[in-house]
Amino acid sequence: MNASTLxxxxxxxxxxxxxxxxxxxxxxxxxxxxxxxxxETFKTMLENGxxxxxxxxxxNRATPLYLAAVAAAIGFRMNLFNIGVEGQYILAGFxxxxxxxxxGLPGPLHVAVIIFTAMFVGAAWSGLAGLLKVTRGVNEVISxxxxxxxxxxxxxxGLLPRFIDxxxxxxQGTPQIAESGWxxxxxxxxxxxxxxxxxxxxxxxxxxxAIVIGIIYHVIINRSRxxxxxxxxxxxxxxxxxxxxxPKRMVLIAMIAGGAVAGLVGMPxxxxxxxxxxxxxxxxLGFAGIAVALxxxxxxxxxxxxxxxFGFLDSSAAILQVSxxxxxxxxxxxxxxxxxVAVVVYEVVNRIKQRDEVRRAAQMAQAAA
Amino acid sequence: xxxAIELVGITKRFPGVIANDNVNLRVELGEIxxxxxxxxxxKSTLMKILYGMQRADEGTMSIHGEEIHFSSPxxxxxxxxxxxxxxxxxAEQMTVLDNVILGSEPTKFGGRIDFEEAEKHIRxxxxxxxxxxxxxxxxxxxxxxxxxxxxxxxxxxRGAKILILDEPTAVLVxxxxxxxxxxxxxxxASGATIIFIDHKLQEVLEISDRITVIRRGKxxxxxxxxxxxxxxxxxxxxxxxxxSPETGDSTVTDEVAxxxxxxxxxxxxxxxxVDNVSLQxxxxxxxxxxxxxxxxxxxxxxxxxxxxxxxxGIIKLADEDITKAPVRHRRESGLGYVxxxxxxxxxLLDAALWENAALGHQTVAPFSHGFWLDRTGARxxxxxxxxxxxxxxxxxxxxxxxxxGGNQQKLIIGREMAASPTVLIAAHPTRGIDVGAQADVxxxxxxxxxxxxxxxxxxxxxxxxxxxxxxxxxxxHGRLVAxxxxxxxxxxxxxxxxxxxxxxxxxxxxxxxxxx
Numbered sequence: 001m002n003a004s005t006l007x008x009x010x011x012x013x014x015x016x017x018x019x020x021x022x023x024x025x026x027x028x029x030x031x032x033x034x035x036x037x038x039x040e041t042f043k044t045m046l047e048n049g050x051x052x053x054x055x056x057x058x059x060n061r062a063t064p065l066y067l068a069a070v071a072a073a074i075g076f077r078m079n080l081f082n083i084g085v086e087g088q089y090i091l092a093g094f095x096x097x098x099x100x101x102x103x104g105l106p107g108p109l110h111v112a113v114i115i116f117t118a119m120f121v122g123a124a125w126s127g128l129a130g131l132l133k134v135t136r137g138v139n140e141v142i143s144x145x146x147x148x149x150x151x152x153x154x155x156x157x158g159l160l161p162r163f164i165d166x167x168x169x170x171x172q173g174t175p176q177i178a179e180s181g182w183x184x185x186x187x188x189x190x191x192x193x194x195x196x197x198x199x200x201x202x203x204x205x206x207x208x209x210a211i212v213i214g215i216i217y218h219v220i221i222n223r224s225r226x227x228x229x230x231x232x233x234x235x236x237x238x239x240x241x242x243x244x245x246x247p248k249r250m251v252l253i254a255m256i257a258g259g260a261v262a263g264l265v266g267m268p269x270x271x272x273x274x275x276x277x278x279x280x281x282x283x284x285l286g287f288a289g290i291a292v293a294l295x296x297x298x299x300x301x302x303x304x305x306x307x308x309x310f311g312f313l314d315s316s317a318a319i320l321q322v323s324x325x326x327x328x329x330x331x332x333x334x335x336x337x338x339x340x341v342a343v344v345v346y347e348v349v350n351r352i353k354q355r356d357e358v359r360r361a362a363q364m365a366q367a368a369a
Numbered sequence: 370x371x372x373a374i375e376l377v378g379i380t381k382r383f384p385g386v387i388a389n390d391n392v393n394l395r396v397e398l399g400e401i402x403x404x405x406x407x408x409x410x411x412k413s414t415l416m417k418i419l420y421g422m423q424r425a426d427e428g429t430m431s432i433h434g435e436e437i438h439f440s441s442p443x444x445x446x447x448x449x450x451x452x453x454x455x456x457x458x459x460a461e462q463m464t465v466l467d468n469v470i471l472g473s474e475p476t477k478f479g480g481r482i483d484f485e486e487a488e489k490h491i492r493x494x495x496x497x498x499x500x501x502x503x504x505x506x507x508x509x510x511x512x513x514x515x516x517x518x519x520x521x522x523x524x525x526x527r528g529a530k531i532l533i534l535d536e537p538t539a540v541l542v543x544x545x546x547x548x549x550x551x552x553x554x555x556x557x558a559s560g561a562t563i564i565f566i567d568h569k570l571q572e573v574l575e576i577s578d579r580i581t582v583i584r585r586g587k588x589x590x591x592x593x594x595x596x597x598x599x600x601x602x603x604x605x606x607x608x609x610x611x612x613s614p615e616t617g618d619s620t621v622t623d624e625v626a627x628x629x630x631x632x633x634x635x636x637x638x639x640x641x642x643v644d645n646v647s648l649q650x651x652x653x654x655x656x657x658x659x660x661x662x663x664x665x666x667x668x669x670x671x672x673x674x675x676x677x678x679x680x681x682g683i684i685k686l687a688d689e690d691i692t693k694a695p696v697r698h699r700r701e702s703g704l705g706y707v708x709x710x711x712x713x714x715x716x717l718l719d720a721a722l723w724e725n726a727a728l729g730h731q732t733v734a735p736f737s738h739g740f741w742l743d744r745t746g747a748r749x750x751x752x753x754x755x756x757x758x759x760x761x762x763x764x765x766x767x768x769x770x771x772x773x774g775g776n777q778q779k780l781i782i783g784r785e786m787a788a789s790p791t792v793l794i795a796a797h798p799t800r801g802i803d804v805g806a807q808a809d810v811x812x813x814x815x816x817x818x819x820x821x822x823x824x825x826x827x828x829x830x831x832x833x834x835x836x837x838x839x840x841x842x843x844x845x846h847g848r849l850v851a852x853x854x855x856x857x858x859x860x861x862x863x864x865x866x867x868x869x870x871x872x873x874x875x876x877x878x879x880x881x882x883x884x885x
Contacts, residue, residue: 223744225737232728235717241676242706242714243729244697357771360763 019342036326062311068289071262073298078234084144086286087151092122093266097277100177110181118263126259173278183271204272218300371434379428388414390586406583421445451524466504499555514545570599603864620653626823632682642668644847650823657838665847705790718770723751758783775806
């Protein structure tokens with residue numbers, strides 16, 4: 001192994017390592033300033049996080065985050081800022097819950113109908129923004145933000161009362177989906193390798209779906225012609241266009257594909273937890289997903305690590321509150337710090353890499369001449 | 370008398386290219402001095418050095434006889450140098466006043482902006498130099514010429530005594546050019562020194578006192594504007610020595626590979642950029658298009674490639690009408706393309722070389738196989754290109770950014786040639802690359818021509834046009850104004866057609882591959 005290979009490996013490892021060290025340092029300062037014992041806090045987080053039940057919790061939180069990240073990343077890969085994952089998944093979750101409660105079908109088919117509905121609604125809602133961009137030149141950032149408001153504030157808020165199961169209930173929601181439309185949890189599978197999972201924790205079956213989506217995303221982006229067109233459009237739209245990539249069609253397909261994946265974000269809730277859409281339906285995953293996509297550099301493995309990290313931090317919030325070591329908001333500060341530091345460090349490392357490459361190619365050219 | 374600006378031995382290197390090679394420039398106090406040269410000759414690098422945006426590797430710079438070193442444009446502004454950029458840097462929703470004072474606002478007590486003082490100052494500047502603009506107008510309501518005046522006031526407001534104007538006429542219509550020239554003369558009369566960068570020869574001759582010509586990074590000479598003609602300048606810009614006409618016999622056949630009929634393309638302002646152009650390129654023929662930049666060549670290329678909206682006309686590839694076909698279909702049908710700006714249109718700078726080699730050919734073997742990318746095939750083909758076209762790189766995995774300009778260009782030529790196109794659109798194929806790489810590229814085009822390739826060559830380098838073309842047509846103001854035989858033409862006559870001094874306009878509509 002020669003020096004330049006070593007240097008490249010060191011550079012690749014440097015970014016995440018430096019980001020982690022700086023983020024921990026800044027978080028420690030915040031903890032100390034706010035009067036908490038930073039070492040004790042980190043220790044508690046780690047001890048708690050390595051318990052089996054906490055790990056299940058982490059994965060449950062990471063699953064929808066990952067799906068939201070992939071949904072956003074599809075657009076990001078071609079410089080298309082789909083900020084609408086939030087509205088897409090909430091509308092899709094609502095529609096899927098309504099359809100799921102209305103139909104009665106045998107097991108796998110029932111689940112398939114729910115998933116299909118969610119993907120279809122997400123894709124249609126996102127496709128609307130794509131259509132606006134292609135036909136009227138509307139910037140997708142603006143249209144997706146507007147569509148978020150329309151989806152959550154108008155459509156779901158307006159339609160939910162029509163489908164309410166029990167008007168007297170404190171938390172009003174759609175009727176519960178019949179058991180044939182539930183996705184089995186993965187506890188049985190996990191327990192083969194570990195001990196019995198206690199405290200009523202269940203690893204959502206959607207976890208498998210997220211892995212499958214991640215693999216499909218990775219393969220399509222890196223190995224297919226379509227993925228090449230997506231990456232080319234993202235890196236240099238003018239060159240891509242001259243190279244025969246149809247810009248409008250790419251925008252439409254990317255928005256629709258992103259929306260379809262966004263539709264899956266609410267599935268753990270619908271298929272595994274509540275089996276209905278109610279007023280407590282989880283919100284904010286769309287925006288958290290954007291952060292995860294950013295941290296994971298829009299790559300499938302990167303986003304997986306980022307989603308698990310964010311999931312772990314989210315699940316630590318509860319234990320911090322209970323142990324009264326630190327305020328649970330410290331977790332949000334940590335997430336933000338990691339993101340910020342990572343973005344800066346990646347950029348710095350990237351520049352060093354580029355300079356290296358230019359120098360190497362120049363040396364080659366000189367040697368040859 | 371000391372010069373306003375004196376540059377001695379300025380040299381600036383980029384990886385693989387020398388942008389400025391021992392450039393000397395002396396601008397006298399109070400003169401309008403034009404810097405003339407083709408794009409890629411090194412004018413903009415020189416101006417960036419002068420304005421503190423880049424640092425020279427060698428050489429000295431002095432202003433009013435005093436040696437200086439700029440590390441940023443702020444230093445240059447402090448030394449009384451102002452730059453009027455080609456692309457305006459104005460906030461459209463703000464008024465002229467806001468735009469002018471932006472970044473150097475006069476303040477009164479309490480840090481509030483002193484608008485009265487600012488307006489007074491702007492009116493003073495406007496009156497002193499004869500630049501009429503109402504400070505309270507919104508910039509978005511202004512015409513292009515007026516916006517340019519705002520840019521000029523902006524630098525004068527900051528106390529500039531030496532103005533650099535970077536291709537100021539590129540965006541103007543003729544009346545606005547006249548107005549600009551009137552303004553510049555008034556500025557000169559009030560004691561300003563003006564450096565005027567351009568490649569439109571007539572304009573340069575009209576406005577400037579002296580002209581410095583730059584060619585391939587070197588200063589050729591400085592001449593008095595009164596003592597030269599446009600043709601003299603053209604000769605200086607592109608080099609006077611005629612290359613020995615191509616040996617090898619003509620390989621032109623009767624088969625038409627590309628035909629363009631009555632093509633009109635409108636620009637953003639709905640003015641015809643390409644005006645009723647017809648041409649034919651046959652198998653084995655190189656049709657050269659000569660012309661000063663900005664006369665419709667870019668729009669013509671874009672229309673043929675399929676990225677520009679065609680107003681009227683028909684484009685045919687062999688017998689197939691491709692007027693409405695998408696870019697991808699055109700590329701798959703055998704249309705190769707070497708773009709004029711490789712960074713903007715030709716490369717994915719942050720992608721590996723093998724991915725760059727696939728760009729434009731990603732739908733066909735060996736780059737893909739149905740839905741899937743064929744990474745092994747693509748790498749294999751890229752290795753072939755690397756060997757056959759002498760692309761100097763450590764491996765095909767490095768990013769395109771790592772290569773020098775010449776090697777990037779060889780990669781582009783290689784990827785287009787390796788796809789065995791039937792028609793090649795080559796726009797300035799040797800711009801900004803070193804002499805060795807240039808000769809390689811020429812040989813590649815000659816070889817492909819002998820195998821039946823039809824080439825449309827757009828170039829500003831007359832050596833290149835005369836040496837490679839079977840026929841040369843001249844484009845001026847969006848029209849084809851002359852068809853010439855490269856064996857008989859010389860840069861002087863070519864120059865007079867390019868500048869519009871001479872024309873065969875009556876034949877303009879029928880000019881085609883056949884020499885008349």
